[in-house]
Amino acid sequence: MKKIINDPDEVVSEALAGMAQAHPDLITVRTKPDYVVRADAPVEGKVALVSGGGSGHEPLHGGFVGRGMLSAAAPGAVFTSPTPDQVLAATQAVDGGAGVLHIVKNYTGDVLNFETAAELAAAEDIEVRSVIVDDDVAVKDSTFTAGRRGVAGTVLVEKIAGAAAERGDSLDEVTAVAEKVVRQVRSMGVALTPCTVPHSGEPSFELGDDEIELGIGIHGEPGREKVKLQPADAIVETLLTAIVDDLPYAEGDQVLLFVNGMGGTPVIELYLAYNSARKFLSDKGIEVSRSLVGNYITSLEMQGMSITLLRLDEQLTELWDAPVSTIALRRDA
Amino acid sequence: MKKIINDPDEVVSEALAGMAQAHPDLITVRTKPDYVVRADAPVEGKVALVSGGGSGHEPLHGGFVGRGMLSAAAPGAVFTSPTPDQVLAATQAVDGGAGVLHIVKNYTGDVLNFETAAELAAAEDIEVRSVIVDDDVAVKDSTFTAGRRGVAGTVLVEKIAGAAAERGDSLDEVTAVAEKVVRQVRSMGVALTPCTVPHSGEPSFELGDDEIELGIGIHGEPGREKVKLQPADAIVETLLTAIVDDLPYAEGDQVLLFVNGMGGTPVIELYLAYNSARKFLSDKGIEVSRSLVGNYITSLEMQGMSITLLRLDEQLTELWDAPVSTIALRRDA
Amino acid sequence: MASCDAAATAAAVRQMAETIEQHHTELTHLDREIGDGDHGANLVRGFRAVVEKLDADEPGTPGAVLKLVATTLISTVGGASGPLFGTAFLRAATKVGDAETLDAAMVSDALSAAAEGVVARGKAAVGDKTMIDAFEPAVQAAQSAAEEGSVADVLEAAAAAAEQAASETAPLEARKGRASYLGERSVGHVDPGAQSTAYLLRSLATSASSAG
Amino acid sequence: MASCDAAATAAAVRQMAETIEQHHTELTHLDREIGDGDHGANLVRGFRAVVEKLDADEPGTPGAVLKLVATTLISTVGGASGPLFGTAFLRAATKVGDAETLDAAMVSDALSAAAEGVVARGKAAVGDKTMIDAFEPAVQAAQSAAEEGSVADVLEAAAAAAEQAASETAPLEARKGRASYLGERSVGHVDPGAQSTAYLLRSLATSASSAG
Numbered sequence A, B: 001m002k003k004i005i006n007d008p009d010e011v012v013s014e015a016l017a018g019m020a021q022a023h024p025d026l027i028t029v030r031t032k033p034d035y036v037v038r039a040d041a042p043v044e045g046k047v048a049l050v051s052g053g054g055s056g057h058e059p060l061h062g063g064f065v066g067r068g069m070l071s072a073a074a075p076g077a078v079f080t081s082p083t084p085d086q087v088l089a090a091t092q093a094v095d096g097g098a099g100v101l102h103i104v105k106n107y108t109g110d111v112l113n114f115e116t117a118a119e120l121a122a123a124e125d126i127e128v129r130s131v132i133v134d135d136d137v138a139v140k141d142s143t144f145t146a147g148r149r150g151v152a153g154t155v156l157v158e159k160i161a162g163a164a165a166e167r168g169d170s171l172d173e174v175t176a177v178a179e180k181v182v183r184q185v186r187s188m189g190v191a192l193t194p195c196t197v198p199h200s201g202e203p204s205f206e207l208g209d210d211e212i213e214l215g216i217g218i219h220g221e222p223g224r225e226k227v228k229l230q231p232a233d234a235i236v237e238t239l240l241t242a243i244v245d246d247l248p249y250a251e252g253d254q255v256l257l258f259v260n261g262m263g264g265t266p267v268i269e270l271y272l273a274y275n276s277a278r279k280f281l282s283d284k285g286i287e288v289s290r291s292l293v294g295n296y297i298t299s300l301e302m303q304g305m306s307i308t309l310l311r312l313d314e315q316l317t318e319l320w321d322a323p324v325s326t327i328a329l330r331r332d333a
Numbered sequence C, D: 001m002a003s004c005d006a007a008a009t010a011a012a013v014r015q016m017a018e019t020i021e022q023h024h025t026e027l028t029h030l031d032r033e034i035g036d037g038d039h040g041a042n043l044v045r046g047f048r049a050v051v052e053k054l055d056a057d058e059p060g061t062p063g064a065v066l067k068l069v070a071t072t073l074i075s076t077v078g079g080a081s082g083p084l085f086g087t088a089f090l091r092a093a094t095k096v097g098d099a100e101t102l103d104a105a106m107v108s109d110a111l112s113a114a115a116e117g118v119v120a121r122g123k124a125a126v127g128d129k130t131m132i133d134a135f136e137p138a139v140q141a142a143q144s145a146a147e148e149g150s151v152a153d154v155l156e157a158a159a160a161a162a163e164q165a166a167s168e169t170a171p172l173e174a175r176k177g178r179a180s181y182l183g184e185r186s187v188g189h190v191d192p193g194a195q196s197t198a199y200l201l202r203s204l205a206t207s208a209s210s211a212g
Ligand SMILES: Nc1ncnc2c1ncn2[C@@H]1O[C@H](COP(=O)(O)OP(=O)(O)O)[C@@H](O)[C@H]1O
Pocket: A079, A080, A081, A108, A109, A110, C031, C035, C036, C037, C038, C039, C040, C042, C078, C079, C080, C081, C082, C084, C118, C121, C122, C123, C124, C129, C130, C131, C132, C176, C177, C178, C191, C192, C193, C194
């Protein structure tokens, strides 16, 4: 394992200390319990958004804290959901009296820890709602299982719900728009290489020199199946076919196309894949009216990518276009 | 070699096509010869900035085309300088009558190709100046050699000179401030893994499982020396010591600290290294007043980083803080 | 050991921490096969924090010891296993209340309450390939043993049943937790949480029998 | 071949393109050792474009053929070798002017002009471990051969000298181009540009001798 770290136990805390010093204008980092909060929190009278999850997915979530997106983020250990006291402290710190929305990726650990935090917050008279993101079509959904994972669609939920909160929507309204995004967003990923959690020191799975792993999650979990390395067009077709089959699109539908790098993929390959996805969608008559390309929700140094489609309407487009000012996503007013 | 590509010959053109479709608000991509240009070019009456170089360093340079930074970028084949006709066409496309500054990284190929383009542009009565960036302290400078390489400092030159051009400074003034940045900026890099050029299919150099390469360039060139893997603090100390020895800082000097990922390094490690750099500099009494952390000038999927210090004064700070609106760097007005 | 006081409970908890230190690499390894490779690290982090708190101030009743374990695990482990084991200890603590010592029946009841808590939070059933697959047979075995036996007998029965059951999770296809994402590919690997449950129960048994 | 017309020049250029196709992997490999691993790919890209243009419309004089090669290399190769080889062909083209055929002396003079062009652009001297290390000895040998010999003799002498000199770049420490960044670590590897120069001259010689 080769990493630019000192002690595996201190990776998250040292990185948080770095983030805090690099971006004092945008965020504040509080410790014990650890969380990242908007520099201007709490914003009186506005709904606050709290998300969080394991570390190792940077810039998610701390990189999306700021005006127009998250109010706070609770980072767990690498690939491990945060604890309830982190989420509770973050929730208390951002509550501006209009309620708090928890944005939770659908993993047992995240769900349970946020659930506990929400109960504790309710006990302190903070109104908390939760939305569970489960956009990963690689996982078969069923009420008998843990259900689908929450992956890259989370970024879109955070951005759009964040814009609704920023303009002063009520907790009900912000929750409703977040739920709408969850209903309309689908993702699927592929890994070319595994990643290595600092503590474990060993790669998360094995892949031959000519193999790729389809349907990976964001925690270095192995995916649906190993297949031979394929040209970009074929990989993109596999991912997008699964996505479009799951939430069928009609010709003329407008979508946001999000090509996300898993951390170790060069940006040049992401744009190449994006170009390939545009060809696929245009053949299907699906119109891409908004785009996002880059490393936004990663799995440490994993090479690979995920593709996300969000069906847009006027409301979602407007909220997507709204100004945002975070470390990883900025758009002018 | 595992990459998300179709045909090695088409990597650059397919990625450019992707960029163009993903960011029509910011850039336009022209082909044959290929270059990326501000969507609103030419801007009448303002100095234009053209840079370029081999592809594979994304977001450099195309990701820095836009208001307040580059007017155009000429992308060569992967790790290969662009040809003079690309640079010439870009120069013609952006000339707004106030002259064009070429920002060139100091590699023989880049220098020669930009030189030819500048001559051709001059023959068409476009006033062209050139500034050569050579910030890499890993390479011993000498008039008998090719001199130092241009590496991550290039991003800072482009941003600061771009701000000067945007506010309407003359060609002389923009050139002078670019040269000032070049004088005051120093960088050095380290690789944990090599990278693989699509055409070659083989890693750029070999590194043992416990080795790192100090003083690498941005083209997968091997560096100054191979050493054993070290804790982040030790790596940062090696890089910063070389930098600070080269351009000595006095206690109380203000600097911009730029920790740049080589493409395959997780952001969490970059912030960790940034934190470590802050400790080192604070012990030396050097004050970090501006920061940049992220993957801005990369070597495909290489894991590693570079550290850059720019000595700031009021003028440079003001230009650094000026608004910018590009794919990879945005700051509100 | 006929009954178990606060000191014995604390000693048993330290024994659990010890066991986790010994086996965390193996647990992480199991979790890498079908999860995300952090189960060992998660439990080490939690139990180290527990031991620190016990060292600082050891509570005066078995229930208080269990509650300390619960809140510490909840606030330090994260992941799925943090709230699940945390809930288990919390329910056990609530069950034993203020009792100064625990007898065999109370220990068995505490184990039942713990398992119920895990089911209530995680909604897993036996056969879903989770810690419940080890927990439930352990509770059954403990209840039978409690009819006649000592605290040590109860815990020995629970541990043995859990060990057996944990190994039997290998052929199952996971339906809960991260391993469920793998579907059929989860077959052939022991569930890390079932294995850690077996280790934890074994340390309780060891501690109880050595306490005589 | 006593003298060389446009067709023969074009044939020689096609021979160069052929040779580059055969050796580009090796050239790239050399460039990976002490450069950035693209020299072969750069030249392949350039010479393929050259052949395409020749196929489309073959110029009528040797000088025009050389000029086509020059401008095509300049506009397709990039890197250091693009402008350097481009300049070499441009200077050679200028030197031979509108001549319908080239004799031995003209070929030798064209080679001299080419080498001077590379030095003017790249500012490398013999011993800096660049293509100049192959070019200069080739020019010397060509000049001697031109006093008595045919075009084929001149090119054979140039090729042989360049081959020998290219192999002798291995022990040198690079002072120009990317390899210079390696300092001492550039020792022990043949310079890719010197090697490609030798290949290009060898293809000229082959083409001239087979043309009789
Ligand atoms: N819904 C559930 N009910 C009971 N146990 C569960 C459930 N989900 C997961 N587990 C247990 O948690 C274990 C994984 O714990 P851990 O690796 O620490 O957390 P995470 O899965 O969040 O990384 C699994 O092996 C399984 O035994």
